[in-house]
Amino acid sequence: MTLGLITAVFLAALAGLASRKLSNASAFISSLGILILGGLVLLHGGSVIVAHGIFYLSTLGGWFLIVLGVVATMSSWYRWGYPDHSRTTSFWLPIFLLSMTTVIVAGNAWVFLTAWETMTISSFFLVTTHHEKPGVLQSGYIYLVMSQLSAMFILAGFMAMGSQLHSFDFAIWAAHASMMPDSYKNLVFVLLGLGFGIKSGIVPFHIWLPRAHPVAPAPTSALMSGAMIKLGILGIIQFLLIDLGQTDRFWPLVVLAVGAVSALLGVLYALMEHDLKRLLAYHSIENIGIILLGVGVMGVGIDWQQPALTFLGLAASLFHTLNHAIFKSQLFLAAGAVEKHTGTLDADHLGGLIRTMPGIAVGFLAGSMAITALPPFNGFVSEWLTFRGLLTVASHSVFLMGIYGLGLAMALGLTGALAGVCFIKAFGTIFLGEPRKAVGHTAIPASMTLPVLSLGLLSLVLGIFPQPLLNLLGQVGLQSAAGHTDLGNLLASAKTVTVAAMLLAGTAIFAAFSRVWQIKTVPRWSCGRVPDASMQFTSASFTKAIRTTFALIYQPHRKLERLGQHAPDFADRLLYQGGTVPVWERHVYKPLYRWIWRVSRLSTRMQAGPIRLYLAYLLGTVGLMIAIIH
Amino acid sequence: MLWLVQFSGIAILFAGSPLLWGVTQSVKAHLQGRRGPSVWQMYRVIAKNWEKETTAPEFSSLLFRLSPSVSMAALSVVLIMIPLSGQAPQGWPSDLLSVFFLLALERFWVGLSGLDSAGTFGGLGASRTSTIGTGIEPALLATFGVLWKVSGAGAIEPVSASLKAVPTGVFALSLAAISFALIMLAELGRMPVDNPDTHLELTMIHEATILETNGRLLALSQFAMTLKLTVMIALGWVIFGPHSGSAWANLGLMLVELIGTSAALGWIESRFTKIRYFQLPTYLSIAAGIGMLAFALSSGGFNL
Numbered sequence: 016m017t018l019g020l021i022t023a024v025f026l027a028a029l030a031g032l033a034s035r036k037l038s039n040a041s042a043f044i045s046s047l048g049i050l051i052l053g054g055l056v057l058l059h060g061g062s063v064i065v066a067h068g069i070f071y072l073s074t075l076g077g078w079f080l081i082v083l084g085v086v087a088t089m090s091s092w093y094r095w096g097y098p099d100h101s102r103t104t105s106f107w108l109p110i111f112l113l114s115m116t117t118v119i120v121a122g123n124a125w126v127f128l129t130a131w132e133t134m135t136i137s138s139f140f141l142v143t144t145h146h147e148k149p150g151v152l153q154s155g156y157i158y159l160v161m162s163q164l165s166a167m168f169i170l171a172g173f174m175a176m177g178s179q180l181h182s183f184d185f186a187i188w189a190a191h192a193s194m195m196p197d198s199y200k201n202l203v204f205v206l207l208g209l210g211f212g213i214k215s216g217i218v219p220f221h222i223w224l225p226r227a228h229p230v231a232p233a234p235t236s237a238l239m240s241g242a243m244i245k246l247g248i249l250g251i252i253q254f255l256l257i258d259l260g261q262t263d264r265f266w267p268l269v270v271l272a273v274g275a276v277s278a279l280l281g282v283l284y285a286l287m288e289h290d291l292k293r294l295l296a297y298h299s300i301e302n303i304g305i306i307l308l309g310v311g312v313m314g315v316g317i318d319w320q321q322p323a324l325t326f327l328g329l330a331a332s333l334f335h336t337l338n339h340a341i342f343k344s345q346l347f348l349a350a351g352a353v354e355k356h357t358g359t360l361d362a363d364h365l366g367g368l369i370r371t372m373p374g375i376a377v378g379f380l381a382g383s384m385a386i387t388a389l390p391p392f393n394g395f396v397s398e399w400l401t402f403r404g405l406l407t408v409a410s411h412s413v414f415l416m417g418i419y420g421l422g423l424a425m426a427l428g429l430t431g432a433l434a435g436v437c438f439i440k441a442f443g444t445i446f447l448g449e450p451r452k453a454v455g456h457t458a459i460p461a462s463m464t465l466p467v468l469s470l471g472l473l474s475l476v477l478g479i480f481p482q483p484l485l486n487l488l489g490q491v492g493l494q495s496a497a498g499h500t501d502l503g504n505l506l507a508s509a510k511t512v513t514v515a516a517m518l519l520a521g522t523a524i525f526a527a528f529s530r531v532w533q534i535k536t537v538p539r540w541s542c543g544r545v546p547d548a549s550m551q552f553t554s555a556s557f558t559k560a561i562r563t564t565f566a567l568i569y570q571p572h573r574k575l576e577r578l579g580q581h582a583p584d585f586a587d588r589l590l591y592q593g594g595t596v597p598v599w600e601r602h603v604y605k606p607l608y609r610w611i612w613r614v615s616r617l618s619t620r621m622q623a624g625p626i627r628l629y630l631a632y633l634l635g636t637v638g639l640m641i642a643i644i645h
Numbered sequence: 646m647l648w649l650v651q652f653s654g655i656a657i658l659f660a661g662s663p664l665l666w667g668v669t670q671s672v673k674a675h676l677q678g679r680r681g682p683s684v685w686q687m688y689r690v691i692a693k694n695w696e697k698e699t700t701a702p703e704f705s706s707l708l709f710r711l712s713p714s715v716s717m718a719a720l721s722v723v724l725i726m727i728p729l730s731g732q733a734p735q736g737w738p739s740d741l742l743s744v745f746f747l748l749a750l751e752r753f754w755v756g757l758s759g760l761d762s763a764g765t766f767g768g769l770g771a772s773r774t775s776t777i778g779t780g781i782e783p784a785l786l787a788t789f790g791v792l793w794k795v796s797g798a799g800a801i802e803p804v805s806a807s808l809k810a811v812p813t814g815v816f817a818l819s820l821a822a823i824s825f826a827l828i829m830l831a832e833l834g835r836m837p838v839d840n841p842d843t844h845l846e847l848t849m850i851h852e853a854t855i856l857e858t859n860g861r862l863l864a865l866s867q868f869a870m871t872l873k874l875t876v877m878i879a880l881g882w883v884i885f886g887p888h889s890g891s892a893w894a895n896l897g898l899m900l901v902e903l904i905g906t907s908a909a910l911g912w913i914e915s916r917f918t919k920i921r922y923f924q925l926p927t928y929l930s931i932a933a934g935i936g937m938l939a940f941a942l943s944s945g946g947f948n949l
Binding site: 367369370380384387388389390395398399402403406407409410413414417418421422424425426428429431432433435436438439442443444447448449508509510513514517518519520521522523524525526528529530531533534535536537538539540541546550551552556557558559560561563564 | 698699700701702703704705706707708710711713714715717718719721722725738739740742743745746747749750752753756757759760761762763764765766768769771772773775776778779780781782783784785786787789790793794797798799800856857860861862864865922923926933937940941944
């Protein structure tokens with residue numbers, strides 16, 4: 016019934032294309048509907064089959080409905096103030112929301128894949144909303160190609176699963192897939208893992224994320240990064256871990272490795288970006304990697320038949336999924352506000368925005384602290400759980416496996432530290448200091464600031480009181496981990512409430528003692544010269560040491576040209592060019608692209624175009640068939 | 646009983662942390678053939694700055710003003726979390742991973758306040774501090790892994806007794822302690838990594854972040870610096886050091902260890918030169934490698 020209600024609202028949204036207000040209101044209400052549906056499913060516990068197997072509501076799905084609902088509600092709230100009047104968004108956004116909801120509640124492979132493809136197409140049109148701008152269509156096509164690749168792998172994986180289980184109902188898969196022979200499990204794991212992984216943006220297939228997210232309007236970026244890429248995680252957890260059950264013990268280790276590589280490379284690439292939205296897109300890759308580390312811990316738990324470890328990994332990955340949805344949509348919405356406020360997203364042109372848009376600045380700071388996993392924000396809790404899972408795996412294994420687990424934990428630690436550098440850089444260059452260039456300051460309506468601040472408050476609350484949500488997760492855990500787990504004190508040793516209280520109280524006491532409100536402002540120290548904005552660090556100079564340390568990954572290059580009549584000695588002008596090499600694009604995708612073109616050009620010899628040739632092919636085929644049948 | 650020991654330990658260490666700084670400086674001065682300032686000098690410096698008027702650079706925001714308080718709060722929470730007698734009272738918040746994240750919190754705010762001062766030096770310090778942090782955090786996790794292996798749930802507790810039961814445990818223990826000591830020097834900004842006495846812009850790291858700070862904010866920053874010294878040394882000794890049965894004796898031993906280590910820091914500082922900033926990744930990877938070796942040895946053998 017609730018589903019029907021949501022569908023009705025969506026139809027209203029489509030009908031209300033003409034009126035922007037109507038479309039906004041219906042998107043908001045339907046997002047709330049998704050949130051309520053998710054809550055109902057989780058409170059109900061256990062799975063429900065609706066409408067003869069078309070829909071299948073599991074507690075895991077309920078959790079992802081909540082993830083989607085939170086992001087969608089805030090994005091549609093934000094849209095009230097976001098000056099994007101294009102009808103493209105009004106038309107495709109409800110379809111996008113509906114298709115994501117359907118992917119989560121789909122009851123069989125057909126419904127799932129139809130919704131999955133609808134999701135791809137509608138988000139393609141949302142990404143290319145501003146198709147008149149240069150490069151947007153190209154980014155959109157790259158996204159579309161990668162999504163098709165993902166859908167093909169998923170389709171193949173579902174076919175393999177269906178051919179073995181003689182059914183395409185997810186309820187039947189959930190019950191019987193664990194009995195499949197190992198060879199089939201391996202096949203399904205590869206196909207579905209690749210399919211869902213591409214859609215989530217794991218590292219070799221990540222190139223669409225930093226292209227598609229920046230060109231989309233902010234609410235769309237928030238929805239894609241906060242909710243859509245998480246559906247790949249839903250697929251991996253549901254089909255590969257819960258349904259397949261125990262697989263070859265090699266696979267969880269692969270998931271862990273993919274997670275660690277994605278997390279590290281994602282944050283490393285983010286560090287070199289000075290376009291705020293591209294930076295955030297790379298951080299989505301990083302966070303998908305962190306979620307996959309949790310998923311891998313869960314896989315190891317299933318492999319070892321340890322319900323406690325399984326649940327720990329599940330809780331870590333699912334909680335980080337929700338947390339990432341919250342703080343990443345918060346950061347993307349804040350980035351959209353920065354763009355509307357100043358007209359640019361280039362960190363090297365901005366500065367000092369904390370004075371002109373304090374609300375957004377506070378929201379961005381909260382988001383930065385959450386994504387860097389600092390207490391008392393929610394990212395801290397989920398990374399704490401992930402670390403705990405990884406260190407538990409490491410300390411319960413013998414030699415090589417133990418080193419592997421410890422190496423993963425260290426990779427996660429490095430990722431966290433690098434994310435810290437990246438967000439000091441992003442927040443510091445954009446919101447702090449003196450403006451680097453004169454940019455306009457369009458006023459930001461409260462309806463854009465408030466969603467960002469509410470999301471910040473939500474991440475603070477979840478960081479201090481995570482236990483109720485973890486108890487809700489227990490519902491998911493009880494169903495999948497099969498066995499009673501020690502849910503109550505998963506977080507007991509973290510004592511988030513005590514730590515947060517001590518931190519906040521301590522800061523308040525010391526701030527009161529240092530009389531922060533009485534501080535006088537004086538000119539800054541500039542060694543006796545006239546201070547100006549160019550003496551501040553830029554995003555490139557801030558990360559210089561990282562660029563040289565990880566030179567193997569970045570392959571940095573620079574060129575200094577001396578121009579003028581007597582250039583070698585007395586140059587009139589210096590031309591400096593520096594940058595890093597986009598390794599994957601240059602060494603993987605360019606050759607692949609060229610190869611595909613060569614193959615398709617070869618095929619023109621067969622497909623020259625004249626209709627007689629095609630008739631000859633037809634005749635030949637029929638003749639061959641008759642020959643074979645005889 | 647344990648509560649009393651813990652509370653008095655926290656009070657003594659909090660109040661006494663500027664003294665440790667003084668001990669280091671005094672030993673350093675003696676080794677360099679100077680008389681040097683008294684061991685109480687840091688108290689006088691902090692008191693002097695506390696009385697001065699506080700100013701902030703133009704373009705700075707509330708973050709610059711709050712940053713020393715956040716550092717103090719984070720480091721105080723770390724101090725509270727360490728079971729100073731080797732044994733935490735029942736229900737005491739003593740969690741290893743939280744310590745890890747609290748140190749990151751402190752570094753994050755120091756970095757932000759550096760950029761908030763809108764000058765060159767702040768950005769310089771922020772960039773260097775946070776870059777060194779990227780080497781410290783993974784290396785710290787390697788030694789924490791050894792502790793995790795023993796305690797199993799991430800509480801801060803002594804590992805020496807349990808490790809000695811394992812055949813290769815003594816090696817594991819000493820390697821983990823060496824790794825932790827190397828990381829501690831980097832985290833504290835002491836000699837092979839950073840010279841705390843320098844004011845030369847080419848080399849300073851921590852000083853650069855607080856160059857624009859003065860008055861009460863500077864006093865808090867300096868106190869936070871000494872508190873970090875105390876906290877890191879105490880953490881190292883609690884985890885890897887020897888312990889006896891009695892809680893009070895352990896606390897007394899801790900005080901001796903703190904003063905001894907500060908004196909040793911003074912010695913290290915006079916004996917070693919600062920390594921190049923761009924070679925720090927090598928230094929920190931060596932620390933991480935030693936930590937991983939310690940972790941491998943702590944499982945007691947090489948059974949694959």
